[in-house]
Amino acid sequence: MTGFDTVLTVDWSAAKRKPRRQSKDAIWLGVARGGTAQQQIYCRSRQEAEAWISKFLEEEQAAGRRVLAAFDFPFGYPRGFARRVTGSDDPLALWQWLEERIEDAEDGSNNRFDVASAMNRLFAGAGPFWGKPDQKNWPDIPYRKAGISYEEVAERRSADLAAKASSSCFQLFFNPTVGSQTLMGVPVLQRLRLRHKAAVWPFEKVETAQAVLAEIWPGLIEPAVKAAMAVAGPEEIRDRVQMRLLSQALGRLPAEELAAMLAAAPEAAQEEAWILGTGYEDRLNALAADEPGRLAPPPLSNDCFALPAGVDWTPVDDALQLLKDRLGPVTGGETVPLADALGRVLAEDAVAERANPPLPNTAVDGYGFAGGRAEGPHVLPLVQGRAAAGVPFDGAVPGGSAIRVLTGAALPDGVDTVILEEDVSTDGARIAFNGPLKRGANTRKAGEDVSADEVILPAGRVVSPADLALAAATGLAELTVRLPLRAGVLSTGDELVEAGEPAGKGQIFDANRPMLLALMRQLGFVPVDLGKAADDRESLRAHLDGAAARTDVILTSGGASAGDEDHMSALLREAGAMQEWRIALKPGRPLALGMWQGTPVFGLPGNPVAALVCTLIFARPAMGLMAGAGWQAPQGFEVPAAFEKRKKPGRREYLRARVRDGRAEVFKSEGSGRISGLSWAEGLVELGDGPGHIKPGDPVRFIPYGSFAM
Template identity: 65%
Template sequence: MTGFDSVLVVDWSAASRRAPKRPSKDAIWLGFVRGGVAQEPIYCRTRIEAEARIHALIAEEREAGRRLLATFDFPFGYPRGFARCITGSDDPLLLWEWLAARMEDSESGANNRFDVAEEINAAFDGPGPLWGKTHRDRWPGIPYDKKGIVFAEVSEKRKCDCAARTSSSCFQLCYNPTVGSQILMGLPMLSRLRRMEGVAVWPFEAWQNASVVLAEIWPGIIERAVKARMERGDAGMIRDREQVRLLALALSRLPAEALARMMTGLPPEAAEEAWVLGAEHAETLSALATDQDPLTPPPLRNDCFALPAGVEWTPVETALARLRAGLSPVVGQETLPVDAALGRVLAAAPVARRSNPPAANSAVDGYGFAGGAPEGAQDLPLVSGRAAAGVPFDGAVPPGHAIRILTGAALPEGVDTVVLEEDVRSDGTRVAFRGPVRRGANTRAAGEDVVAGTDLLPAGRRLKPQDIALLAATGVAEVALRARLRVGVLSTGDELRPLGAAAGPGQIYDANRPMLLGILDRWGHAPVDLGHVGDDRAALRDRLETAAGRVDAILTSGGASAGDEDHVSALLGEAGALGTWRIAVKPGRPLALGLWQGVPVFGLPGNPVAAFVCTLVFARPALSLLAGEGWRAPEGFNLPAGFAKSKKPGRREYLRARMRDGRAEVFKSEGSGRISGLSWAEGLVELEDGAREIAEGDPVRFLPFGSFGL
């Protein structure tokens, strides 16, 4: 049995730091093909995350009864004689275990590979075969470069390295390509994977009937195909991502007989040194590494929440980045009085017409005088009159005198200090208190809050009640505002009935439209009810045509998937305006994002929970950008989980949640039709794209509905 149902290609990394959050080169990428169809490559920021994903994928394939070929882009063995020098045996798998017992890794990427390399070199005469390090003055047992190393006890390269024309020696630890470091960080991981049930290592073990086979591969074998793909792609294409995807496709397309010939009849050195799968077959594999998928039916899937085969799934971050890059404000401007501007978006920064406070004034009720007071008893004569807010003192206070002054009153000439009323005794003609009182105590300087002529608030800010107060206090009477963003809401589907109408078997009431209209109103947009259209493509086209002249953006619900009655995505596709859809998010994977006559359309799922979540995650920041408010990402914080969950890799998940006793509780069901969970919840728990085992008390990210403007 040499055929495989699935193929995994792993581009490994020995980096000493976490890869960036944004997918990038020089990180770990997993290319995966199932049933002959390439899946979205997986980006891993750390080796620990990658191993967990690989482990989960192996378990998933075995459980489903699919046979998996898992390949890795670093040597499985060293040149003949190396293992014996280290372990006393020629068995390469004993060397794997030796390394697994010594290598240490961390989530930050910090590891001890140079310490282990130094221990390895100590087993050889002379400088040892491993060379290259990050610091000249550290690890004295490792040469800084290859100069002076004599490969006498072991060869510099394996036989398969020569056959496949790989790029470097497995003894090179630093300076690209750092294959030597990849081996040290990779073999311990393989040693742990090998202990899983049904896993065998080619060519070291009997692999022909194993359900999972680990094999060594070198992506440079398909360099010609990768280069051609990069030349055709856009400037932002990541080479490592394309490389693992194309190589996984090539291996999956090999006829079983051709693959069997590559995996058998190996030279004797392979028993200790391993072998590069496809060595000397670069042309064959390059020819198969194309984007032209054969018309192969995907295997049946019983898990409705699993990612279906044959679709390029778009990660949430990628979809959001595309929206942010592709949208800009679409609304005009108008000028309104400040008292009519609440909830509107500023088109320009308003400028303070006067300072706040406009003059130096008293912060308390008390007695004002000049220069502060030294320590000890003080006794000052009072001038006739007083200073009150709105009724300034007409005159000057002589030196050595004090005046009765009330909170908010402008400081008279000759006053720069106020003593608190509770700290004095007065008979109406004199005032006595104890010092010291510092100069300037209990006073406010003119303009200490805002100086006239300065910008008060940035353009793009949606005005809050406290902003109205600031504008009024600084003399601003009118502001330039963005016009309200007009957002149409349209429901689709024959099954929907309006509120108040009779609903027959198989029919449901339209819950999405009133919910979405209410959300838009809370966000400060101008909601436009576009009504309901049944499963009629022509009628839907007419409604979109009419709406495009009335609104600035459209939210539809239902019809965003790929079925016969999913007319929203079909129409956007026919118009050549379907930009991004089938986003890797739960709930809500059938999400269509596109344009209709230049108007952005958000094709939301029909299930109310999915429609609600997708509106918050995708529509809210995009609509804010269209409205001139800028990109509004939600703010969250970590809480201990008040639940346990096993999450599969592949999709970002949002769970209905609320905070109780400092912990995040989640709704009892994740079903998208459980609308009651939206009323129960006070926010969402966001679970990252990768696999995760969550136990009670583990930190999870909680996004309160308030951070979405609700």
């Protein structure tokens, strides 16, 4: 197994729980796919970070993607330290020893100084650990390094010296506190390692592992970080920039270069660990640098859903046009083999590497010669040999002679016309046939189908099996495609319970989430189940924080109005990115739109019928844009009505419908609580904004579910 599909970089912290507002010196995570940095995640605590990373690895492994997870603290200690503590030189035995002893509370309080004290007592004299918040507590830990003799174990590892890292894994306090980061990080690594069967580099073989844990140091790309900070300005958080650029650099490394880095660890690293990329600093900085030509979509602004001044009720067509104008691609790109490109969205034009057909060839089995022939009988001598597909004739055919040719064969020199085998008599030395025959008959010209350097598939196209045939025929082995849009689905409300769970009085089963998750998969997106959030603002905030880090777009149902328990709307307003579109639509009038930490949020109605209609009419084409596939309007057809209905003006209506005997039937009830109508229907009948009286036989617009890719 070579290369990694996804790179996760982790900037760890030994600090106490951080505030809700994104800040420095916290835990920051960076994710890159296909060499493009996708997102940077802010975690307030080590518990939150561990849960996020574990869930991330689980989802990546389930999707069949190979992950490199790189952490910015030492994976090991100087040679001899593990044996003194555990009786073994195995660094993973020390991991287990620490995991069994380190205690860490959600608020950040922990016992790392107690554990370090216990380890110091195993060594003669002072140290090796030093540094603490005050001089009185933990008497086994020196307050300062002065007086510690690093004779039993070295102060720094070989990796620290090679990378010119100034810190030591024995320094527990006073910046940089790498020692504390290690004590608080190694137990997390041990749990992740066991939980996800991850291999640890360089302690274990990693060639066939789906998840690999490795040590990194952001200082290796300091020039690239400085350059990016100079552009971003003082308000930017340095840790976030580091994780973006580091994940980007590792993700852009060709598989063979990354394999060389992994193989570069010296013998000492088997016990002490090694910093990935040491000795390759120039290469990593070059790859980390932001490149203007790379496919990296711009972020959406918080006010991208803002309605024009004075707009209250929004007609459906106006709402669709606003979405079309305001949204654009949000996913990066990657280059994949043809076999992996089916159903993906092209990130750039696919250009033919060679013509199809590459050479003039014959369209039939028969005999080839030069020039057409007039009406009447003709006899031509045959040259020895033949031309077949993949076995060209080696030589030229003299004028006035013919040669045996088979379908698909490249035309030999001296041949531009072919006569069908059925129209010829032959004795093996000559052929006889009757004219007339036009010059060029039964042949194909070079490039007749596609010319070399011609655009064969435009950016934004969803790749089909036929597209793969065309790409292969024109010499392409790979296509550059968009990363799949990751669509998160979140249900809200205390009244919801999972199907199969006991439902109490006043509770209902959650129908929206299974419906919308299945719809996302059917539409070609990656569905991300965000679970359900209770009617509690802090709980919902935590769900949204996690969702923004894992998805490209969030679909929520419920809580999108303005009532006491409508926390979704309240949180979006608090973030300064809430827009409530009161759309002239039935069913599903309110549609809350907003941004949460840079991720678009579609707040759908809680009613399943309205939730599905709003998703199909509004979210589906909008997500097509965000996925890079462009705006995809559904195809409707006029058919006679098999029903009668009077309609008031002011709102566009969508009726659950199906076609029988060429006529559109509608569900017996328009009540939006009748979920059975969604299953009964095979599409929607669209009734315009104005008044109407539809009678049986009148033409109506029927939009089959298939037009939405359902």
